[in-house]
Amino acid sequence: xxxxxxxxxxxxxxxxxxRILGVIPIPSYSHQVVFQPLWRELSLRGHxxxxxxxxxxNDPSLINLTEIDLGFSYDVWNEAVKSVGGIQSNIxxxxxxxxxxxxxxRTQLRHPLVQDLLENNNITFDLVMVEYYMPSALVFAKxxxxxxxxxxxxxxxxxxxxLAGNPTHPxxxxxxxxxxxxSLTLFDxxxxxxxxxxxxxxxxxxxxxxxxxxxxxxxxxxxxxLRDIARNVSLLFINSDPIFDKVKxxxxxxxxxxxxxxxxxxxxxxxxxQKILDVSSAGVVYFSLGSNVKSKDLPNDTINTVLAxxxxxxxxxxxxxxxxxxxNKSRNVYVEKWFPQLEVLKHPNIKLFITQGGLQSIEEAIYxxxxxxxxxxxxxxxxxxxxxxKMGFGLIVDHTTLKIEELNSTIMEVIQNPKYKEKLKExxxxxxxxxxxxxxxxxxxxxxxxxxxxxTHLRSPLLDIPFYQYYLLDVITVLLLLLALxxxxxxxxxxxxxxxVRRFYSKVKRR
Ligand SMILES: *[C@@H]1O[C@H](CO)[C@@H](O)[C@H](O)[C@H]1NC(C)=O
Ligand SMILES: *[C@@H]1O[C@H](CO)[C@@H](O)[C@H](O)[C@H]1NC(C)=O
Ligand SMILES: *[C@@H]1O[C@H](CO)[C@@H](O)[C@H](O)[C@H]1NC(C)=O
Ligand SMILES: *[C@@H]1O[C@H](CO)[C@@H](O)[C@H](O)[C@H]1NC(C)=O
Ligand SMILES: *[C@@H]1O[C@H](CO)[C@@H](O)[C@H](O)[C@H]1NC(C)=O
Ligand SMILES: *[C@@H]1O[C@H](CO)[C@@H](O)[C@H](O)[C@H]1NC(C)=O
Numbered sequence: 001x002x003x004x005x006x007x008x009x010x011x012x013x014x015x016x017x018x019r020i021l022g023v024i025p026i027p028s029y030s031h032q033v034v035f036q037p038l039w040r041e042l043s044l045r046g047h048x049x050x051x052x053x054x055x056x057x058n059d060p061s062l063i064n065l066t067e068i069d070l071g072f073s074y075d076v077w078n079e080a081v082k083s084v085g086g087i088q089s090n091i092x093x094x095x096x097x098x099x100x101x102x103x104x105x106r107t108q109l110r111h112p113l114v115q116d117l118l119e120n121n122n123i124t125f126d127l128v129m130v131e132y133y134m135p136s137a138l139v140f141a142k143x144x145x146x147x148x149x150x151x152x153x154x155x156x157x158x159x160x161x162x163l164a165g166n167p168t169h170p171x172x173x174x175x176x177x178x179x180x181x182x183s184l185t186l187f188d189x190x191x192x193x194x195x196x197x198x199x200x201x202x203x204x205x206x207x208x209x210x211x212x213x214x215x216x217x218x219x220x221x222x223x224x225x226l227r228d229i230a231r232n233v234s235l236l237f238i239n240s241d242p243i244f245d246k247v248k249x250x251x252x253x254x255x256x257x258x259x260x261x262x263x264x265x266x267x268x269x270x271x272x273x274q275k276i277l278d279v280s281s282a283g284v285v286y287f288s289l290g291s292n293v294k295s296k297d298l299p300n301d302t303i304n305t306v307l308a309x310x311x312x313x314x315x316x317x318x319x320x321x322x323x324x325x326x327x328n329k330s331r332n333v334y335v336e337k338w339f340p341q342l343e344v345l346k347h348p349n350i351k352l353f354i355t356q357g358g359l360q361s362i363e364e365a366i367y368x369x370x371x372x373x374x375x376x377x378x379x380x381x382x383x384x385x386x387x388x389x390k391m392g393f394g395l396i397v398d399h400t401t402l403k404i405e406e407l408n409s410t411i412m413e414v415i416q417n418p419k420y421k422e423k424l425k426e427x428x429x430x431x432x433x434x435x436x437x438x439x440x441x442x443x444x445x446x447x448x449x450x451x452x453x454x455x456t457h458l459r460s461p462l463l464d465i466p467f468y469q470y471y472l473l474d475v476i477t478v479l480l481l482l483l484a485l486x487x488x489x490x491x492x493x494x495x496x497x498x499x500x501v502r503r504f505y506s507k508v509k510r511r
Contacts, residue, residue: 019124022035023128027070030360032054032055034360043062046064048066051065054074070113076100084096090378109214127146127147130149132156135227135230153360154239159203164254165251165460165463166236178191235455239359241438244362244366256438267343269343278349282316283315285411286354287317289356293378295321307330309411315352318344341364345364345370357375359380370424371415393423
């Protein structure tokens, strides 16, 4: 397979088409699915696209797309999640899961498929597109000595935005992991400033240096510091849009590719599923906790509460349940390990989506106008679900204190009250009303980078000033010193001027 792949790459060198390498190393379906339409589209346009991915599209009709399967990385990820005691809402544990990116990088960069790609001097690319949250993957950009575009499958956090030259603000845009509300109290604001400082120091100095260590262990001193490569990014594609995500000032090199979803169904509905959906004219509830949270790992109490609630509902339930079988389920509940989510949501009988609140799921529900009940577990899910409740197209339940009556009444409210659906109609119209879709934007800007061999002419001034200037530390220091000087002078002159006055008074007293 390796040999085949290399000879395939060596053969291709056709005129107009570009050779593009896409590197999405993080083993999580939600990180991968965002970029699949892009690889598909670019290859259909006649570009020769090679991807390193943990979830290949495996579509043989895409003859210009070569996928190197990094699926083995899921073991490392699952191990990391297990070692912190499962997916949880605790921020420290979430950061330990982020840290597992280092072991994933170590495993991937040592893998023969990846080493062959890096070591073969016959392989060249015109553009590399690499997941910006995986610092060690930036070596691909350097190795092929061509411009590169960083990509992020969600809204980028402040540390990454700053590395790409985009100013950020901890009060206007708190980190999504914090899940503070939109109107911040003084305490929230202090929390947000302190957390963003800690988070940026962690990403910039600890996380990056761990990746640096991995790269140096494997390649020696072959590559410059990863932070320098990161700051050299031509463009950064972020999967956000100004309708669901906060309106935010972005430099021209940060491109929002979210909204106006162009995601293709990964698989059509099976005949069985199509039939279940078609005959359930009373309505269908789709329940999925996404790719990282597993329903099968929920406590038995929670599963039993959910089952008891579902048993009384007048609807059919589709439940993504990873172990395939679910004892005690009532007759209206259908269980599958995996559903073609977008196709399911598009079906006219779907009434409700019960979700963990991942960004991609919310995007798909806005697009298909399906109201939601959010059941957040970790990471940005709390933030996303609270945002959804505030915007008025769904409600939230807490899985740790779940009761049958509460779940039942929340489900019934969202299905029966038309206001959620109306809000979604309004939002999906706004999301789709753009001069070009996110996909078209991504394709256009990718060509721009190849045409101009990077985007150095758009380089942000933020990248060329030291941090103390950005935070105004020098200016504030000088102004404070000046103020102190003025206060001192005023004080001294009052003392000096008061001497004759005091003398006068003391003379008066003596008399
Ligand atoms: C593959 O690329 C060639 C040009 O390099 C293009 O003519 C052809 O349409 C592409 N085919 C598919 C199926 O993407
Ligand atoms: C690179 O190309 C040359 C000449 O086509 C060939 O002799 C050599 O074996 C190739 N190297 C690899 C690693 O494929
Ligand atoms: C940054 O980009 C420039 C121009 O493309 C290149 O010459 C330089 O080596 C790059 N530096 C790093 C650290 O990647
Ligand atoms: C949960 O239920 C399963 C059977 O479905 C059982 O094997 C398991 O031991 C139970 N776990 C707990 C913690 O009760
Ligand atoms: C099935 O339901 C019964 C009664 O509601 C309960 O006692 C039992 O623990 C459940 N079994 C499982 C595997 O959850
Ligand atoms: C669920 O809620 C509906 C409407 O609020 C109500 O009619 C029904 O009795 C409830 N079912 C249960 C089992 O509580």
